[in-house]
Amino acid sequence: MSVLELKDIRKTYTVKPPVEVLKGVDLTVQAGERIAIVGHSGAGKSTLLNIVGLLDEPSDGSYRLAGEETKSLSARRRDRLRANMLGFVFQDYHVLGHRTVIENLELKLAINSIPLKKRKEMVDRVLGQVGLDHRGDSLTRLLSGGEKQRLAIGRAMLTSPQVLLADEPTGNLDEQNAGTVLNLFDEQAAGDVAVVVITHDERISNWADRVLHLIDGRIEK
Ligand SMILES: Nc1ncnc2c1ncn2[C@@H]1O[C@H](COP(=O)(O)OP(=O)(O)OP(=O)(O)O)[C@@H](O)[C@H]1O
Numbered sequence: 001m002s003v004l005e006l007k008d009i010r011k012t013y014t015v016k017p018p019v020e021v022l023k024g025v026d027l028t029v030q031a032g033e034r035i036a037i038v039g040h041s042g043a044g045k046s047t048l049l050n051i052v053g054l055l056d057e058p059s060d061g062s063y064r065l066a067g068e069e070t071k072s073l074s075a076r077r078r079d080r081l082r083a084n085m086l087g088f089v090f091q092d093y094h095v096l097g098h099r100t101v102i103e104n105l106e107l108k109l110a111i112n113s114i115p116l117k118k119r120k121e122m123v124d125r126v127l128g129q130v131g132l133d134h135r136g137d138s139l140t141r142l143l144s145g146g147e148k149q150r151l152a153i154g155r156a157m158l159t160s161p162q163v164l165l166a167d168e169p170t171g172n173l174d175e176q177n178a179g180t181v182l183n184l185f186d187e188q189a190a191g192d193v194a195v196v197v198i199t200h201d202e203r204i205s206n207w208a209d210r211v212l213h214l215i216d217g218r219i220e221k
Pocket of ligand 1 (some may be wrong): 044046
């Protein structure tokens with residue numbers, strides 16, 4: 001099943017002078033696929049990821065997420081779709097350093113207003129999956145970079161999204177920790193989660209099922 005379907009996606013930032021970044025991107029991603037998107041700095045990788053992540057809207061084109069056209073959704077429906085369908089992982093982790101590992105996870109669920117008992121079960125499950133069960137009460141700022149990224153991946157996985165979107169997730173990690181991150185992504189892909197990563201990292205290009213090159217505003221076949 002295609003989980004992401006982008007057709008002729010265009011994006012121009014309406015600054016002066018306008019910046020035409022995406023000039024007709026076509027992209028279809030199936031459940032369980034592992035995709036790397038590469039391209040030079042300024043090619044529009046983050047712009048594309050923001051559109052796929054429903055964080056920004058294209059200027060033109062069609063984007064279907066799990067079959068649902070996203071063009072004319074209300075802000076509320078977009079937020080819900082993003083929360084239910086998508087998980088995000090970033091190079092610099094975006095975790096709250098002054099909160100514990102468990103608090104970082106619970107906070108996401110509190111926003112989704114899930115009952116306390118269910119929340120605890122979900123947090124425990126994810127802590128085990130990312131190998132942080134022994135660090136639940138640690139302050140996040142005391143974790144290593146690899147541990148922080150595992151926490152960030154756990155947080156992205158909490159709500160069982162159908163798509164994981166990652167922006168340079170191994171950019172700050174050594175070989176061993178990068179390998180751990182890719183193993184976690186593999187487990188997700190094996191469970192039919194599509195994993196889309198933008199990267200300069202050759203380790204990820206070698207790992208992906210498909211490497212897509214964003215060149216001159218389009219994806220080169
Ligand atoms: N909000 C914005 N307003 C105007 N121009 C923007 C905006 N966001 C990005 N751009 C421009 O769009 C182009 C693509 O930026 P984008 O961040 O998508 O590239 P990228 O491929 O992710 O680059 P990098 O690898 O350096 O992160 C760049 O020229 C950038 O300056």
